[in-house]
Amino acid sequence: MRFPREDLFSLIEPYLGEVERPSRYLNHEWGAVEEQDGPFHACVMYPDVYDVGVPNLGLAILYDELNRLEGVSCERAYLPWVDMSARMREQHIPLLSLETASPVASFDLVGITLAHELVCTNLIEALDLAGITLRAEERDEDEPIVIAGGPSVWNCEPVAPLFDAVLLGDGEGAVSQMALAVRDGRAEGLSREGILRRLARIQGVYVPSFYEVKVDETSTRWGYAVPREGTGAPEVVYKHCVDALSATEPVAQRIVPYLPVVQDRLTIEVLRGCARGCRFCQAGMTYRPVRERPAEQVLEAVDRGLATSGYDECCLSSLSTTDHSECATMLRSLHDTLGSKGVRVSIPSQRLDSFGVDMASVARSSRKAGLTFAPEAGSQRLRDVINKNVTDENMDAAARNAFKNGYRRMKLYFMMGLPTETDEDLRGIAAMSERVVGIGREVCGMRSKVSVSISVSVFVPKSHTPFQWAGQLPLEETIRRQRVMLTAASDRALRISYHEAETSLIEGALSKMGRKGFDLILAAWQRGCRFDAWTDQFDFESWKQAAADIGVDLEDVACEWFDLDVRLPWEHTSPGVSKGYLQREWRRAMEGRTTADCTMSSCTGCGVCPTLGTHNDLAGRRS
């Protein structure tokens, strides 16, 4: 049932004095679009609290684009924190949008970001709190069309029953087409199915209800999806791809929140895609091709964005900013113009070589807090397996340069449980980290306060990567390997932290499962699971019981290895990277052979450019 559109702020106002961070629920931030005249109303939602959702650039891009459309208004919604949602449930207050405090269930179109696997129970929580029928196939004709998009769409089967349609790939352009298709379909009196048929014709749009799951000897136990007869849906939905980043609005983020949020700064996307080819990295495979925003456009955008937002920090964001062919030009120019204004410039990660350190130094000028590098594996052998094309010499040179530049703290990211990993590789993590500490003492002196932190996460095999066939490390083995590493690391200047293995196991199980995964998520939510990415809210026992409820074992699911030629649950959705390329990369990994970056050498045959009719779009020559 569609809820009436009305301002219900007065219903939550009495509780603002009782809940944590009431500013999450206030609206009227600088840059928010106040006029919401419609007549077509869309609502974009991030399924976590306001302070986590506001910095999301994808949502900001869609909000900006939809609000520019004639006759279309777009608002935002976030999931209330547990204190507020408990009061809302007690008082039967539905989930509200931010701008007009209207029920989310009163909108024509609701778009939800699939940020990562661990928001899955939040998706159900959000729809349930909103009063929207959970399963898309059971929704009334007049209920909102609920769509999804974002980085975690690449095995969306476990949450697919919640959505009328899922947008694969870049949102720019496609989200407008979707909104207009829904608007026009409603105006013409089309049925819900009629509207979905129109949506399915848009490049990148996957309509889950148009596919059925089959399980046979060619598939895993989770089966594969094929189009239902008579729907006209394609066998494979390829992603929507923007050819040139320069054709998109560089200052998408216009809303300035009142409360400190997780990335409290202006973000300008300088580059989309990465062709380095790390074999574990889903983003590296699914955001191809590489598209750079020209330096001139970036500099203008920073200037404009800072003037209109008032931020005192600007982040040049991408998967690998220091790979941008005009990175040095951009950072030096920003350093010259912004340093005296008290504006900081940051880049999200450093390339693991001297150039990366140089760029970080230019960006941060006087702030030498610390540097973060991601060698990912401790031995050269394993780094070749994962195609992380860095050497011990690169690491040593980067560390020496960083310490010489005044940095005293360094953070190193590694993964545990990568295919072919041995105890020797784990001891290599400790050895590499201790070598970095040694370089620090050599450069800065024995009494200097050099410290190196190591963060070790558990490898989760992801769809559409060369490692998608691999199984995850069992919990007991993870703990044993953690001990191996701890025993090997003896220097007191090293600080070691681990990503929690239990949350990785949930992530791993949901990354492997097909549509059956929805039963697991629903059972977990019914047992009270939500905000699973929050350590203090995560309840592993409830997840285990939920798995038992539906007759599966989490470890059994996450740790399963698939045959290389089996049909996988996500093969009907594609980022353009061919299965043949992924299989080839798997074989090269097993042989310890690396593959070059196609933006710095010749084509490596991933299949994206010919399949999507696109190409890498660089602003200059990379080196």
Added chain:
Amino acid sequence: MSAENQLAQRLRVCYGKDGRLAYLGHLEVMGTIMRSVRRSGLPFEVSNGFAHRMRIQFSQALPVGASSRAEYYDLMLPHEVDAEDALEALRRCTPAALAPVRATLLPRRMPALEAWADRAAWQVVLPCAARDAEGVTQAIDDVRARGVIEFMRGDKPRRLELERTFVAYELRTEGESLAMLLETRSTEQGSLRPAVLVQEICGRPPQRVCRLGQWHEEADGTLTSPM
């Protein structure tokens, strides 16, 4: 006074806090105003420390949920500007519920606003249940006679002496409720929050709290306006 100290490079701005934005915390208000200053294009001084922060001072923190007609900040300028032009620029770039209402230039060297503005007046609408003026008066007199309020802030027990911090009060009717005009003084030992007093005398939080004004109390007891 040296020539440098006489330079009018301190822009003192009076602003309100109203509507939904009453629920902003002090740090959130500070962040919002600093961003408003940057948007306005006004010149400002930057500290030379680790983080290169804007040189700005704020008057005492207002409790979350309280509105105000008289909050203040001092922005340190690298050179003099026209106060009216500055006010207009700030008004354009600040959320309406925190909009500045007055601005004036003051000498650069002055005591920090937070410590200097040590007197405040509040309008406090008491809980609906507290309608008996005589009973409320008696409860206030009892609390003042005890001379101290003990309360919890978060999970920490606090104790506040009332002799210096509670200056005066007056009860009046506002609609169907009872309102209190309360005058308080902040000292080195602490300051009296209206909600703490109302909780003590009524057993419930107030319906609304609004800070009406802030002043500096001279040695002879006269009050000096920040503007």
